[in-house]
Amino acid sequence: MPTEKLTIRQIATLAGTSRSSVSRVLNNHPNVSPEVRRQVLEVIAETGYQPDPIARSLSSRRSNIIGLVVPLAIRSLFEDPFFPRLIQGVSQGCNTHDYTLSLFLFHSQEEEEKLFDGVSRNQLLDGVVVTATRAGAALIPRLLESGVPMVVQGRHEDPRASYVDSDNLSGARMAVSHLLRLGNQRIATIAGPAGNTAAQDRRQGYLDALQARGCAVDDALIVRSDFTQAGAYEAMKRLLPRQPDAVFVASDTMAMGALQAIRGAGLSVPDDIALVGFDDLPQATMVDPLLTTIRQPIRRMGVLAAEMLIDGLENGAEAPRRVVLPTELVIRGSCGSR
Amino acid sequence: MPTEKLTIRQIATLAGTSRSSVSRVLNNHPNVSPEVRRQVLEVIAETGYQPDPIARSLSSRRSNIIGLVVPLAIRSLFEDPFFPRLIQGVSQGCNTHDYTLSLFLFHSQEEEEKLFDGVSRNQLLDGVVVTATRAGAALIPRLLESGVPMVVQGRHEDPRASYVDSDNLSGARMAVSHLLRLGNQRIATIAGPAGNTAAQDRRQGYLDALQARGCAVDDALIVRSDFTQAGAYEAMKRLLPRQPDAVFVASDTMAMGALQAIRGAGLSVPDDIALVGFDDLPQATMVDPLLTTIRQPIRRMGVLAAEMLIDGLENGAEAPRRVVLPTELVIRGSCGSR
DNA sequence: ATGAAAGCGCTAACAT
């Protein structure tokens, strides 16, 4: 039954009232008599009328669409399960608040340039959630300047920016403290890319934990990788000659790569080298030994980012908010504590 | 520099012409003198004017937004790298053709109901790409009825539907034929969920290959799983007592689970059991032995789905198109052929 | 080739 195109006028006529009243009913305005409201709702139900969102937007200057902007949507981003979970969260936040989610993946610098205006100045988007990746560092100030309401996913220093992050710093600290507690002496880390704030914070947490115990930091035990399994495999191979007795790996995906490199060298986890990851993905329970890791609420970060943005949109943005969600140490077999 | 809100009128005034002409320039209409066009473009460049996409949509009845609809965006969907790649492809297709992508993840049946009207009858979307999952089977006919232009990702029987798929059938056939060629006698399969067409086709390809060699099909060697690693781990454990000498696993992620179960039983791949996966994800080259698998072009499916949809939108939809992209056998170590 | 004018379907003053 391909419903005919109904407009607010026809609904008004059918309900024996004016467009304004129909509009009021549609928007839950108070000044409508129960009588009229009932009538209108009845007609709407009968006809299956749906207001045209575009006409609505033009008139109200609000689209009820928010964008999720991913600054440099390169390959590695999609190899980590982080990103799909985040999307899922943001989508869920949008759904529950009746917003539509648009996705802006900038696959290259040129695309970023091309799409930037659309994202920032177009009336299409009421606001944006931006992920703070390396490339994001360049984009975020521009978005801030442009004045689009926005929430960053990931720590961001600019005081004008609201953000949601998980507590990478204390997560990493917990991981490394735990390894220290177990008596490890040469704790290495496979860190993430330099420009990524999560990677930075996890690295800092690693340093903090060592210093808190008065341990000297050995730069040779810190290697950088790229959040991919293959990258971490290579990183671990570089690390092996330096004979660490434990490694804090900045993501579970990378921990899988590290594990393989260790196995490949004929060593055992946790007997020769203890391992702690970060994320607590399902894979963490699918390896032998089970991976000790730091749990972070990825999906919930997405939900929250969306909700903070929408809240600001609907209730007027106050001061920027910074929300840091707790992380949690999940002890399994790979750290050798059982 | 927070640009003032410019409208087409002001551009017209500044360029010393009428709104109509500006609009013509904007839309590349032929009937504009080079003179006027130059003037207008100059003013646009100077002012940084951007037409309001919403006003434009209201007037033209086209939004340049397409939706990517994921019928039952349950957990398992996000544990497989398939989905993020598909998104990436669709996004890329949209970017290159100046469309905006909106994402509709239905996390539950209620959400599906709630959002269905919006997706189907709203003027917001010019068309949709729908993924054909189990749940999609219920949604697609409804979308078809509603008349929204659409392209399905994954085989769909309804003759009115256009779709893009990869050649699961012959991919699976290649996998199993290869295992047969290597002399395996008891070839099992870990299939995907019953309602998933890709899973069905891969299962059928398995059957076809056996029959082509005149091998009897042993139902005990066919187990169903859910495209997750954990699920496949359990499935493989069920399979082990039946002593297969080879297993065709319907996804790489599941192959990882199967591998673990085999190892857990103290058996070796490929010596005791040969393994072939499906997808050719990066992980396939991160296991020992390297995983023999069937490569399918996930990202490209996404690009194509978007492009087919957009092409239909802009050039008028002709007959439904069915595009099946080739798959490819990638021989590595897990099948025991080297 | 150009401009005038009529909408697109809705919201939001404003008047009552």
Added chain:
DNA sequence: ATGTTAGCGCTTTCAT
């Protein structure tokens, strides 16, 4: 509480 009306910024006939 309700109805009237003027836009929102653009595209698109329709004249010229």
